[in-house]
Amino acid sequence: MAVIQEQRGQQASSNGLLSYLYRPEVRQVVWQVLLLIGLIALFWMVISNTRANLAKQNIASGLGFWDRTAGFDISQTLIEYTNTSSYGRVFWVGLWNTVLVSVIGIFFATILGFVMGIARLSSNWLIARLATVYVEIVRNIPLLLQLFIWYFAVLKSLPGPRDSHSLGFGTFLNVRGLYMPSPIPEAGFGVVLATLAFGIISAIATYMWARRRQMLTGQRFPVLWTSLGLIVLLPLLAYLALGRPLSFDYPAMKGFNFEGGLVIQPEFIALLVGLVFYTGGFIAEIVRAGIAGVPKGQKEAARAIGLSSGQMLRLVVVPQAMRIIIPPLTSQFLNLTKNSSLAVAIAYPDLVSVFAGTVLNQTGQAVEVILITMAVYLTLSLLTSAFMNWFNARMKLVER
Amino acid sequence: MTWKLKTTAIAAVALIGTTGTAFAQAKTLDAVKARGSVNCGVGPGTPGFSAPDDKGNWTGIDVDFCRALAAALFNDPKKVTFKALTAKERFTALQSGEVDLLSRTTTWTMSRDSSMGLTFAGVTFYDGQGFMVNKKLNVKSAKQLNGASVCVQTGTTTELNLADYFRANKMTYKPVVFEKADELNSAYEAGRCDIYTTDASGLYAQRIKFKAPGDHIILPEIISKEPLGPVVRQGDSQWFTVVKWVYFALLNAEELGVNSKNVAEQVKSANPEIKRLLGTEGEFGKGIGLENDWVVRIVKGVGNYAEMYERNVGPNSPLKIERGVNKLWNQGGLQYAPPIR
Numbered sequence: 134m135a136v137i138q139e140q141r142g143q144q145a146s147s148n149g150l151l152s153y154l155y156r157p158e159v160r161q162v163v164w165q166v167l168l169l170i171g172l173i174a175l176f177w178m179v180i181s182n183t184r185a186n187l188a189k190q191n192i193a194s195g196l197g198f199w200d201r202t203a204g205f206d207i208s209q210t211l212i213e214y215t216n217t218s219s220y221g222r223v224f225w226v227g228l229w230n231t232v233l234v235s236v237i238g239i240f241f242a243t244i245l246g247f248v249m250g251i252a253r254l255s256s257n258w259l260i261a262r263l264a265t266v267y268v269e270i271v272r273n274i275p276l277l278l279q280l281f282i283w284y285f286a287v288l289k290s291l292p293g294p295r296d297s298h299s300l301g302f303g304t305f306l307n308v309r310g311l312y313m314p315s316p317i318p319e320a321g322f323g324v325v326l327a328t329l330a331f332g333i334i335s336a337i338a339t340y341m342w343a344r345r346r347q348m349l350t351g352q353r354f355p356v357l358w359t360s361l362g363l364i365v366l367l368p369l370l371a372y373l374a375l376g377r378p379l380s381f382d383y384p385a386m387k388g389f390n391f392e393g394g395l396v397i398q399p400e401f402i403a404l405l406v407g408l409v410f411y412t413g414g415f416i417a418e419i420v421r422a423g424i425a426g427v428p429k430g431q432k433e434a435a436r437a438i439g440l441s442s443g444q445m446l447r448l449v450v451v452p453q454a455m456r457i458i459i460p461p462l463t464s465q466f467l468n469l470t471k472n473s474s475l476a477v478a479i480a481y482p483d484l485v486s487v488f489a490g491t492v493l494n495q496t497g498q499a500v501e502v503i504l505i506t507m508a509v510y511l512t513l514s515l516l517t518s519a520f521m522n523w524f525n526a527r528m529k530l531v532e533r
Numbered sequence: 534m535t536w537k538l539k540t541t542a543i544a545a546v547a548l549i550g551t552t553g554t555a556f557a558q559a560k561t562l563d564a565v566k567a568r569g570s571v572n573c574g575v576g577p578g579t580p581g582f583s584a585p586d587d588k589g590n591w592t593g594i595d596v597d598f599c600r601a602l603a604a605a606l607f608n609d610p611k612k613v614t615f616k617a618l619t620a621k622e623r624f625t626a627l628q629s630g631e632v633d634l635l636s637r638t639t640t641w642t643m644s645r646d647s648s649m650g651l652t653f654a655g656v657t658f659y660d661g662q663g664f665m666v667n668k669k670l671n672v673k674s675a676k677q678l679n680g681a682s683v684c685v686q687t688g689t690t691t692e693l694n695l696a697d698y699f700r701a702n703k704m705t706y707k708p709v710v711f712e713k714a715d716e717l718n719s720a721y722e723a724g725r726c727d728i729y730t731t732d733a734s735g736l737y738a739q740r741i742k743f744k745a746p747g748d749h750i751i752l753p754e755i756i757s758k759e760p761l762g763p764v765v766r767q768g769d770s771q772w773f774t775v776v777k778w779v780y781f782a783l784l785n786a787e788e789l790g791v792n793s794k795n796v797a798e799q800v801k802s803a804n805p806e807i808k809r810l811l812g813t814e815g816e817f818g819k820g821i822g823l824e825n826d827w828v829v830r831i832v833k834g835v836g837n838y839a840e841m842y843e844r845n846v847g848p849n850s851p852l853k854i855e856r857g858v859n860k861l862w863n864q865g866g867l868q869y870a871p872p873i874r
Contacts (some may be wrong), residue, residue, distance in 0.1 A: 191630060191767045192650035205692045206708045216696040281716075309682060309707075388680040389670075389727045390707065400709070400726070406808035443705045477687075480711045480720065486687065490621050490712065494688030497649030499625045 198496040208484045227484035235470040238408040246416020253421045269416035283405035284479040302384040312384035315395040321378035329368040336360035400481040412469045419461045423454035455528045463521035467514045561772035570612040574632035577617035580738045591615050594845040595636040597835045604834030605827040606744035607667040621688040635764040640690045655780040656762040659858045661755035663733035675754040679704040684726035694757040732759045737852045782828045784870035786837035793836040809873050
């Protein structure tokens with residue numbers, strides 16, 4: 134009797150443990166923990182294996198190269214850089230060049246995409262067909278080919294530095310780029326900048342005040358003209374009153390090239406134009422889909438209350454279409470940023486070209502350099518996404 | 534991501550990769566023998582050094598070196614798998630085991646020989662960096678190049694020498710950096726740059742691809758030492774020795790007058806030096822893991838060093854580069870091989 138009881142007790146306790154493990158909430162936790170342990174083990178294996186392999190092959194590892202002298206030059210630098218700067222400096226130069234072309238590219242691609250997307254829906258046959266042709270061409274040719282076409286089209290059509298096109302105001306265009314006078318601020322220019330800042334802030338304040346007044350009383354206020362006056366006229370008056378405290382450094386032909394002034398290089402122009410036209414085609418389709426997604430009744434209602442077609446688009450259709458447009462638009466912004474890495478093919482010194490290219494080759498530390506480069510693109514993409522999510526939340530329809 | 538970045542990333546991942554890679558690297562010779570062909574990293578389009586001809590066959594002095602290696606190993610100079618690598622990709626490809634050796638106008642430098650885990654097996658071509666300009670510019674010397682725009686290829690010693698040279702001579706320049714020679718050529722021909730710079734041999738090689746090669750001159754200044762040669766991974770001395778001695782065999786064959794036309798006769802020679810070279814005396818081939826008639830196979834396959842040079846880059850080839858410092862040591866040059874004994 135006692136023996137049987139003991140056996141039963143054991144059975145019960147083992148049953149207890151099993152049934153405890155089979156409880157859904159416990160089971161979930163157990164699997165998650167096992168997965169986590171597996172992942173950590175995998176990462177640890179990869180990392181230790183890499184270190185061992187690199188050490189065995191006598192390849193340097195770690196970030197010791199970061200402060201070493203780079204010893205090569207870069208054609209476009211937004212921050213101070215010479216060939217005696219460090220590899221770390223090269224990283225920042227490349228990063229800023231990537232950011233520059235991405236931000237400007239996103240700005241123009243969005244404008245072009247909206248214009249083309251709306252044009253595709255135009256009732257004008259010619260405009261709608263032209264927009265369709267544009268979209269179909271740019272979407273169906275690989276971006277790399279388009280970049281080559283733009284780059285070599287730009288290069289082949291421009292004259293050498295000695296026969297530059299003069300565009301007036303000390304601006305010249307030749308195969309080496311667009312040369313413009315660069316502004317040099319003199320004493321008192323700070324005041325002009327301060328007036329400009331004041332103008333912008335008061336314009337925003339005016340806008341908010343006018344909006345609230347319109348909500349409350351229905352009276353409208355000429356915000357556009359007031360803002361223009363505040364932002365343009367006020368600083369202009371200050372500039373003239375202070376005796377034009379700004380001089381210009383004009384580019385001048387010296388030896389082989391123009392020296393001085395600002396220069397926009399053909400590589401930058403080609404990459405920017407290529408990215409804008411390519412991404413613009415995709416954005417156009419997103420915009421068209423967004424507008425087409427607004428129920429027809431909304432447009433009919435807008436017409437019924439007597440809005441013009443411009444007002445209808447601006448006040449009724451686009452705000453509702455934005456809900457549909459923004460999420461896929463985010464992916465296009467991310468794509469443009471990532472596609473900017475094709476710069477390496479046409480000599481624009483972006484992050485991939487100077488850091489994942491030249492630095493990788495001079496140091497031979499592929500693992501570190503590629504990991505850092507991937508982390509940069511990941512960070513840029515996450516930042517863009519975060520911003521667009523915030524924007525999307527703001528654009529949501531407020532239901533009353 | 535670009536396809537280039539992708540290639541590099543894949544290679545980097547392979548490098549992270551498995552212990553299997555590391556195992557294969559320790560015994561490259563066995564791996565090559567088991568595979569039945571040599572994986573050889575060459576340049577993607579440098580006439581005279583490595584470029585596909587109009588029938589799609591690889592030709593050039595770098596290509597011939599790989600063929601010599603294949604001939605020594607397999608008695609068949611065709612048992613080579615060529616992989617075209619840009620300057621940027623080459624080291625990662627070698628480090629990760631994608632190729633067994635690089636034979637693609639790679640300059641021997643101290644950092645490459647140490648912290649990058651590479652070993653240079655010899656100097657198949659002594660070169661130096663030069664400048665090419667359009668005749669229209671009326672430039673006679675590199676000292677007149679202040680302020681010029683310079684087209685250069687990324688990931689090369691050229692990029693660094695260029696910066697050093699202009700800094701040392703207190704001149705400025707504007708770099709335009711391309712990844713591939715073809716885009717570099719197009720941009721230079723379109724007038725994007727005043728100067729084209731790379732190793733002098735490379736200038737001759739690229740110039741023959743231009744629409745009007747005669748419009749461009751190569752300036753007399755040579756601004757650097759560029760010893761070009763085959764590269765292998767560190768830590769595999771057996772494979773390193775094989776590659777090194779294939780190079781020495783090519784030189785020794787030229788020095789002893791053994792070439793592809795007379796090698797069948799020379800096998801019967803009574804000269805003890807030739808007997809050791811061609812394996813009729815001693816066990817020299819077996820000593821490095823090959824057959825004793827390894828040099829006969831090499832010379833039958835691709836000829837000796839002089840034949841390789843003449844055929845690909847010499848005065849009778851389209852490149853027309855004088856032998857110069859690449860003559861044998863006893864004719865006033867730098868090419869010198871230790872004796873086989």
